Amino acid sequence: MPFKVILAVTGPDVPDPRLDLAVSLCQDAEAHLAVLATAVAAPPPIGRYAAEISDAWHEERRAEIANLQKFAAELREKLAQKDVSSDISTIYEEEGWVDDVIGQRAKYTDLVLLGPDLLAHPLMKEKVVEGALFRAGKPLLVIPEGARPTLKPKRILVAWNARIEASKAVSAAIELLAGAESVHVALVDPEQGERDHGFEPGADIATYLAKHGAKVTVDRLPSQGRPVEDILRQHAVDVAADMLVMGAYGHSRMRQRIFGGVTRSMLDNPPLPVFLAR
Structure with missing residues (x-):
C-alpha cells in the first residue's frame, strides 16, 4: 500500500x-x-x-x-x-x-x-x-541512530517464518518490496510440511512476491544453535540490506506487551531500519 x-x-x-x-x-x-x-x-x-x-x-x-x-x-x-x-x-x-x-x-x-x-x-x-x-x-x-530512512529501499531483507505476523508485515510492505532492486527472504531452520513452510520452504512466499514484481532470492539459513536475531543481523550485513521487514510477535497481558526475543531485540537495538507489523 x-x-x-x-x-x-x-x-x-x-x-x-x-x-x-x-x-x-x-x-x-x-x-x-x-x-x-x-x-x-x-x-x-x-x-x-x-x-x-x-x-x-x-x-x-x-x-x-x-x-x-x-x-x-x-x-x-x-x-x-x-x-x-x-x-x-x-x-x-x-x-x-x-x-x-x-x-x-x-x-x-x-x-x-x-x-x-x-x-x-x-x-x-x-x-x-x-x-x-x-x-x-x-x-x-x-529508525536507529545514524540511519537515513527511506521508503524507497534498494535492498530489503524479509524475516520469514510462515506465521501470520510475517504475512501481515509482507502485505503491509508490498509496495516497498515490489520497488526494491533485490529482496532476500531469510528462513532460519525452516521446517518442511503442509502446516509449516510447505514441502519446498520459501517457494510459496517467493512466488507470491514475484507476482507483485519483486526480485526475490530465498536464503535458507541454519541457526547452528545461535539466536535467530543474531543470524538476521549478520545476514542483513551480508546482503547489504537497507531495511529489514518482519512481523512483530507478542501478546497482551494486563495491558503489558510481552514481545518475543527477536522482536524485543530489534526494538532494543535495531541494526538497520526495521519495518514491523502484526
Missing part, C-alpha cells in the same frame, strides 16, 4: 526531537506528515494528603499544558518553513492512557515512525510501539 500519511510522535520531554528525519522521509515519499506532540500527565493525588496537594497538582498540570502548547507552536513555525505537507495535534494524558490516544491517532495514518529520539526514551518508545502495533494495527518503521 502507498504511504501517504506518516505519523511522528514527539513531545517537550523528548530530548533532541528528530523531526528532520520525518520531514525528509515524507518529502521523499511525497507523503503528509502528521505530528503528535505528547506530554504525559502526572496522576491525580490520592490518599490522606490529596486535598492538601491538589492545588499544587492543578498548577503543575496548567504549567505542563502551557509548555506543551508552546512546544507545538514552535513545531508549527519550524514545519511551516519546510517543503512538506503537515499538521500538528497535541495530547496531554496520564501514562496509562497515552498508548490508547496514540493508537487512536495512528488509525488515520499509514505508517508510524519510531526514531532514535524515541528509542532513547523508554516510556515514549513503549507507548508508541503499543499504540501503533496493538491499538491501531499499523506498521512501525524503527
